[in-house]
Amino acid sequence: MSLVLDGLSILAVCAGALFFLAGTVGLLRFPDPLSRLHALAKADNLGLGLVVLGLLFQAAGLPAALKLIGVWLLTLLAGATVTQLIARTVRPTEPQA
Amino acid sequence: MADFMFAATGLVVAMVALGLVRLLRGPAAADRIMAAQLLGTGGTAALLLLADAMRAPGAVDVALILALLAAFVSVAFVNALDRSELDRK
């Protein structure tokens, strides 16, 4: 059983690292700030989510697992808002007509 | 398992280091804030992986604080930028 869990963890963490790679490549190679922002936000939140998933299989009990999920949700919330705010500095929102 | 987690952490840190290149070059100020965001998310992932690799549950608390404070610092940066736009108008 623990071998299965270990295998699943490895799979999930590898996938997460792959998404981080994708996000960083996007950050470096996309042509303009907004597309870079898109790559960063999607890839990194998903990357962290997959890493958390992989670590959940190794977690030492319910409180530890809940804490891991809490960290991910917090990062999602903060990331979503900050992404919007950063986008606004690049292209200010149109004034309401 | 611990070795694998270390390797994964190393990979994530390498990604973050690469992202710092954008911090260095980024023409727009937004690029630098983005690199800081990457640092926050990547750093959180690295800390969670380290917590497992080193059997150090305290590092999960560090990740929690990092997530909160990354949001705080990013908003502070955006605010500092906004003020500079306002000054210039």
Next chain:
Amino acid sequence: MAFDTGLAVVVLGVAVWTIAARKTVAAVAGFVAFGLLLALVWVRLAAPDVALTEAAIGSGVTGGLLLGAATRLRRIEPSAAGETLGIGLKLAAAVLCILVATGIAAIVLLLPEPAPTLAPQVAKNLDRTGLGNPVTAVLMAYRAIDTLLEVVVLLLALVGIWSLAPDRAWGGFPGARHHADSDGLLAFVAQLLVPIGILVGIHIFWVGSTAPGGEFQGATILAAMWIFAVMAGLLDTPAVNRRWLRLLLVIGPAVFLAIGLAGFAVAGGFLAYPEAYAKVMILTIEVPVTLSIAATLALLVAGPPERPPNG
């Protein structure tokens, strides 16, 4: 180990870039990145309490402080950039830094094996303090006087910052008024994030007696959440001449000092705790101190008063 070497190289790289950065805001971004990487290093060195403090104070709150300073200096940044330091002065500063770093490295690397340490005695007497976390035991029991002095120093720093207020704003509101943004995004996220942050701050403070954490880290999170609410326009900074604010700032050090002096009568020395009540005493000190430090740190970042107190 390859991972550690890689981490060290990245840390050095970010440090070099931060020093060489031209614009202040970019340098602050580099500094915050450096702080985060340093927190990783501390976790690798099995010092999670220090990692918590580095992430919270060293990187987060200090980043906010530096950004505030950079914003205030923005008006004079072009003219200040014109007066660059001479190459001789920069070289002298670099040489001095290298000497200090080499000295510290030499001391650490030349320590005899095993290095002299008080850690066994700390561990042996840990249950007499009623605590489970040796770092908190050192901070609040063995070397409580250092913590008391730190708290007082923070307060003095705040007084120093307040003294920078221009005459017309004396005792007034720190910083400019932030207004909630027009589409309410920042205000919304602040309304979600700040209560969560307060809970996390209290959790980190509470858990510090048996796990990594403690009053400074918890207070820093509370301070950061307060500043967050101010930045989002949910709150205004309080005027610094308000009595309740000054009471909040002083109550921590006052309780600390009172218990310290009571130690003379009750247990035979300054800041000595009667053995059966050690944990209770430590808790009685920690709660007001956390509140005071949170207020002090938040006001330090808010800066000197800029708007008059009554108008």
